[in-house]
Amino acid sequence: MTDALTATGICCAYGPVQALFGVDLRVGPGELVGLCGPNGVGKSTLLRVLSGLHRPSSGTVGLLGADVTAVPAARRVRLGLSTVVGQAAYGSLTVLENLRLQGYGMPGRDARAGLDAALAVFPRLARRAHQPAATLSGGERQMLVLAKALVQRPRVLLVDELSLGLAPIVVGGLLEMLRRINATGVAMLIVEQSVNVALSLADRLYFLEKGAVAAEHGAAALAGRPDLVRSLMLGGHS
Template sequence: MLACEGVACSYGQVQVLFDAGLHVEQGEMVALLGPNGVGKSTLLKVIGGLLAPDAGSVSIQGVDVTRAPTRERIERGLAQVVGQATFGSLTVAENLRVHAYTIDDQAWAREAVDAALTVFPRLHARRDQPASTLSGGERQMLALAKAIVQSPRVLVVDEFSLGLAPVVVGGLLELVRRLNARGTAVLMVEQSVNVALALVDRAYFMEKGRIVACESAPELAAEPERVRALMLGGHAEVTA
């Protein structure tokens, strides 16, 4: 569903990604982990078309989209949730309607918005309030609700649990599981290893712009010392 191969990327003269690659199969959930500043969010920008790579390729559902505009990637089924990004001056319902723009059938678009609000009773109760008045957890709910409206084939989530209470994170995790159960492939960047390993099938670890390990979540859960070393930037390199 999603594949990156040999991705190199720079900001000006500073190279950030070096031969980075990963893949997410249909129905799979995968985490991209590592210390801050190693290039995880940069790789997500390349996937979303916000940065052009210097080398390498990105494909969605087997189609090369390396040089395709962001809109085309969305039309091919990609959705990205970045933090708690919302349009603060728009109401909750208006935020969702904006993200239904890829749906040509307007009646279906309205149904998709109503369905997303049904999943989140708290958002339904605030559907006519500006998004700027929502709590952090509610804004994260809204960001995920926008993904429901788009019915993505591939969902990419950046900093899923940042700043949220554990009870809120638990509810959001359940929503992602439900999306995945409907066939959505999931790639998530997450600072909390415990959150990530409770959700995903496999995890990639990144260090200094390179993928240095790829292992199954159950194996990692059984080796906390190895996970700690990988998250702190010390690794025994593993071929994915």
């Protein structure tokens, strides 16, 4: 069966500074995979490469069986890849206007279907459809960013630091939403600094250290190994 997303031998640099060193990673169809590690190890850089925002110096990116290494970011969205980063939304626009803008360029019927599907997943946003995004709470803004991605009806979803800066009760609700989205068949790669959040979601986890994959483990194998998790997060893997 064809993988939803692959990275093979990815090297990447910012000018003379190399950030990624031969990264290999795969996300199977409908799989939810976590990418963990402390700040500065290259997690967000890898997501930029996968989404098409940064060209690797070597290596290949595969999307649903196609080599998309040289494909621009906008084209990757049309091929089925969407990315969720932070709480990015247009504060002066209403919730509905933000969602409609996300469907710009899509055929009218597809954009409407995507909008309806996103609001069905997030009924709380439907109740705030005419409210400016700037007036939403942090958790609601994060819901809006997820909903914006769903308008595009992705087959693969990249999520960067969903839980950052949010209260635990809000994070719990968002994680349940991610599980529901994943249950529809959307493959996901979740970048998380909180390994507990990643363990509660993912089927498998990759750990990055100094721009390279240090380890890969099934979530079930790590559930009862806090010592191993701690060493992986602190760079003390064997």
